[in-house]
Amino acid sequence: MLSFAITSSPFILPVLVFLRKPPTLPKKAKVLAALAVLLDAVVFQVCLSVAVPAASLLPLNTFAVDVTNMDCTREATREVRDFFATMSGVGGVGEVLDFSNLVIIYGGLSRWFTGVAMVVDEAVHLPTSGCGKVSASLFSHELTHVWQVQSGVMFEEGARGFWGWLWEQNTNRAGMYGYVLNEDPDKTFVEYGWEQQASMVNDCFLDWRSNGGVIADKYQLIVDAMVHN
Structure with a gap:
């Protein structure tokens, strides 16, 4: 639906x-x-x-076993899985994401709408323009939307949340992604907008990558939400 x-x-x-x-x-x-x-x-x-035929749907673990010939995608998914595994370890529980139902589609809705990556349910739709638009940074953002679906965060506001998101996409797209980290100590991760959450995880991923695989304390609110939600 x-x-x-x-x-x-x-x-x-x-x-x-x-x-x-x-x-x-x-x-x-x-x-x-x-x-x-x-x-x-x-x-x-x-x-x-x-x-968008069913043959274009590829389980994420396809990339883990080197079946695909798209090296850029395979390496990107591996690095992001390592990132989420680190987050799980910091939180002291199991996997942040259930990768078993995740599918990756080349073209699909991206071809019909914005021409950029997008997520519907547990499917990540990627542009068909090759490795130039496929990166681990991109996946960290898009897989946050998958987490929102799997955890139920995306459905907490019901239809109002979706229509509000759609309205902002058309009226304030640039403003949807900006945020101030820890500006309000009482504000939880899930109280940020959907795109703000994805931007925060993306920034956390980039910091994790440059920090030798360690998640900084300033991103603890992300760990608390994504691991325990």
């Missing part, structure tokens, strides 16, 4: 606006117009399923 909502949003949003403040039309015309747009959304989903 989340996948349907995200990929159909360009069709559904006009319907919501239309129903909230419809023009002066006969009731029957309004209903038919709304049904026509919703039908477009369904047709779009069918076309999308054809354009």
Whole structure:
């Protein structure tokens, strides 16, 4: 359902606006117009399923056993898995992420929408332009969104959270990613926005990489949330 909502949003949003403040039309015309747009959304989903065949879905462990020939992706996933393993060790519990259901798709929704990496449920959609846009730093950001799905953080606000995120994507995209770390000592990690959380984990990853595989104390709020949530 989340996948349907995200990929159909360009069709559904006009319907919501239309129903909230419809023009002066006969009731029957309004209903038919709304049904026509919703039908477009369904047709779009069918076309999308054809354009993104199941054969393009690759489990993450595919890269761990060197089956793929995309070395940049394989190395990126290994490094990020090491990072999350370090986080698990600091937190003293098991894996932060369940990699068993994770899939990586080349092209897919990226090709249809922004042209950059994006996550829907537990699937990471990557551009098809090769290694130039595939990096461990990118994966640390995108896999944070996978964690948000797996932990339920993304669903705590229900539909309001998704529509709020979508609104910001179109009105304040640059501002969605900025944050001030530990500005408010009482603010927990999950109280930041979805993109802010992913940006924080990305910065934590880069710091971990440059710090010899050690997670700095200033990022403890991330560990507390991702390990224990």
